[in-house]
Amino acid sequence: MTPQPAAANTDLPRLPGQPFFHYRNQELWVEDVPVSTLARAHGTPLFIYSQGAMLAALRAYQRGLAGRRALICYAVKANSSLAVLQTFVQAGCGLDIVSGGELSRALRAGADPRRIVFSGVGKTRQDMRFALEVGIGCFNVESRQELDVLHEVASTLGKRAPVSLRVNPDVDARTHPYISTGLKGNKFGIAHDQALAAYRYAAGLSGLEVVGIDCHIGSQITEAAPYLDAMDRILDLATAVEAAGIPLKHIDFGGGLGIDYQGETPPSADDLWAQLLRRLDERGFGDKALMIEPGRSLVGNAGLCITEALYLKHGDQKHFLIVDAAMNDLPRPAMYEAYHAIVPVTLQERPTGVFDVVGPVCESGDWLGRDRTLAVATGDWLAVCSAGAYCMSMSSNYNTRGRAAEVLVAGERVQLIRERETVDDQWRLERPLDLKP
Known part of the structure; x- marks a missing residue:
């Protein structure tokens, strides 16, 4: 456990998200901007x-869907920052939402309501009313009781709600159980049978218009086989539905394609869709409109979380590197025991050590990385990689910690897209005690 002398920096750390993240003269850059410049200007933690x-x-x-009638709906839950949503809307995407709040964000980002699909198992009447009033494109319905409520x-509004039924195909996505959604034991969708x-x-319900069929089997999927299995199950059902006299305008295959966190090699989106479209054509559904809902695969490797090394704490069994980012900023390790590469912002020749990288939150689950070999000293900046998805969107104020600032880089241009949250921001909605003990 004793720190060892570092060798010369002949090998650069592996960086998911290259070439947009790269080292230049021993410094980590995002596109054409040094990370150290951003950390100095905006502080840390910083996305x-x-x-x-x-x-x-x-x-x-x-590319994979070129020439097809297809709508790519970015899954807002992956990263819901307005500038991120605007990036995808302006590039031609629709949006996939799971709450009334996300619908408000989608509209604020300029999304055409007709290009919004509303997913999720717990839509409220208020959510439904809001979505119907603005005229969203489709509800992905997840239960028979939801059909009744919708x-x-x-009917109360004098409208017909466009619906697609999310079917649970009982297909193993071969991913973490917390992000598997297509098995019988999951809460999502209507059972295939x-x-x-x-x-x-x-x-038979006058307030509904059936327009499609939907499935989503999980997240961080790294092989094509589960998608092909799910497609066969859904197309079998689509054949039966249309044979029953219920035409389907579109087929929605959800999202879930994985990214590189620790050397995973998921198929590229264009290669995956080449396989899926061949299967779709073979089954006689090549003329159907398609809808997909990618999230992580669009933003996951597009983000870094920059954090400062606060303390090096050496123990008999473990060495700890305590940083200023925590589980409230980047919850995936605490929730899923997820791996994120952690690399230095500035490469320096100094002794290395093996550390658990942990945050300041008062929980043993507050860790960002286990057993990482790092050449680090107090005051150094580190970059937690692959932090674009399910990090800022899942952040919290635990321990009365403010949410981090966010910046967006495009070439040499930089925009602050979220200011750092202050304590005053946090208690703005709270009220002092009036009821005396």
Whole structure:
């Protein structure tokens, strides 16, 4: 456990998200901007996003779906910052939402309501009313009782709600159990063997218009086989639904494509869709409109979380590197035991040590990386990689910590897209005690 002398820096740390993140003269850059410049200007913890990386990831989907009637709906939950949403809306995307709040964000970002799909298992009547009033493109309905409530709300407004039933195909996505959504034991969707009856029921409700079929089997999927299995199950059902006299305008295959966190090699979006479209054509559904809902694969490798080394704490069994970012900023390790590469912002020749990288929150689960070999000293900046998805969007104020600032980089241009949250921001909605003990 004793720190060892460092060798010369002949090998650069592996960086997910290259070429948009790279080392130049021993310094980490985002596109054409040094990370140290941003950390100095905006402080830490700091999220930095590469707009070029986002658009490059989107172009892979656009290439794969070229010539098809397809709508790519970015999954807002992955990263809901307004500037991120605007990046994708302005590049031609629709949006996939899971709450009334996300609908408000989508509209604020300039999304056409007709290019918004509303997913999620717990839509409230208020959410439904809001979505119907603005005229969203489709509701992905997840239960028979939801059909009843949506029918009731739509009828009260004198409208017909466009619906697609999310079907649970009972396909193993081979991913972490917390982000698997397509198995019988998951809370999502209508069971495959109950779906035809649910379609017949939905078609008989005057407040609903059946327009599609939907599935989503999980997240961080790194191989094509689960998608192909799910497609076969959904197309079997689509055949039965249309044979029952219920036409389907579109097929929605969800999202879930994984990214490189620790050397994973998921298929590229264009390669994946080449395989899926061949299967779709073979099954006779090549003329159907398509909808997909990628999230992580568009933004995950487009982000870094920059943090400062506060203390080096040496113990008998473990050495700890305590940094100023924490589980409230970047919750994935605490929630999923997820791996994020952690690399220095400035490469320096100094002794290395093996550290658990931990934050200042009063929880043993507050860690960002285990057993990382780092040449680090107090005051250094480190970059937590692959931090564009499910980090800022899942952040919290635990321990009365303010949410981090965010910046977006496009070439040499930099925009602060979220100011650092202050304590005053946090208690703005709170009220002091009036009821005396």
